[in-house]
Amino acid sequence: MSTKVQLIGGSFQDSEGAVLANGYLKMRLSQDCMVNNSQVCSGVEITIQLDSNGNVASTSSTPAASNQFVWGNDQLAPINSFYRVTGYKANGQPAWGPNNQQVIGNGGTFDVGTWVPNSVVNWTPSPQIPFVKVNGVALSSQAILDFENSGSVTWVDAGNGQVQAAAAGGSGMTLVAESHQTRASSGTVTVTPTLGGNFSKGLYQYFISFVLASSGTEVATLEYCLSFQSYGGIVCNQSGHLSPPPGDVALTNLIGGSSFQLNEWVGVEFGGQGGFALEAQPSLKWEFFTDAVNPLSVNMDLWIYRVATLP
């Protein structure tokens, strides 16, 4: 519940310091307002009496007068109201204003001497409509911003004003996680994809991504990504050998494998060299060897992705 504010102070005077003794203020609200389920009529101009010192008259004035109250603008609805205030000498001559001023407060007092003439400080700006651009060019509609799905990007309203984008593979490709396995082992590591027991047959591309991390001194973190095509089987080149020297890692499969150095960023594509029947549970084996001097342990996080459709 709001309460009116008592006006005090002001010390209205002329440029020589002669006060507006027994003058008065005329105050008119800028618009009709509502407070405490009551309608405040702006059409009624109110008069605030000044005392012999040019201050708003009150019980502390000499001679004493009634305290004078108005509604604080911050208590009124709608917001952003103000008073149009004109100060008069006792003989009715306009002397100050008219100026737009606000009274702030809920109960208590408000010193009109704090007014900066024609300064409205309690102001809530109207919502600012943003000007939307795309790549520096104004959007075709400034009234609607509609996120539309495309072939490669899907939009989701995540709530709370958040919009999330999910991007599909480029060129119409979609990566489908076929298998994810984590192995921590020393020595030979065998990874056997178990998703449904089979890789999907057909003209798919597979991407294998794994991260090796080791506490040994010979093996450092290696990220390796290779791709191969399945023409009904796993096809790899056969340039590698099955028993790599210490410090090397061999990727073996049903046919053979390829070796690569650790501590290197290696990207190898296995081209089609023919095919063979896809086993029910094809296995991919990585073998790690130490030099028998430095300890080796390997942690592998393996992801195997299948490209759902070829470009």
Added chain:
Amino acid sequence: MAKRQIVGGNFQDSSGNPLNGGSVTFRLSTDAVATSTQIAASILTSAVLDANGNISGTVFIWPNDQLNPATTVYRITAYSAKGQQVWQSENVIPSGVGSFDIGTLIPLY
């Protein structure tokens, strides 16, 4: 479908002095129909304000959400006891249970 009684208002000036003996009028923005009843916009609904600036007597008007077309509003005007226009707004009077206190309206004009 029913008219609704209008009460309250507590009309006053900026110092809180009630609009004692004033009046308030309601003018529908356009002719409308409530079911099969034609409402004439040109005829004002008037009410006198009591010593506290509240509507005195019994005043009923049609809520706007019962009228067709659906876009009607009431232009509500308050006058001092001397006939001076001191308050005006355009608002929707809603349907509801019991009376409607126009003191709850936020002036829109």
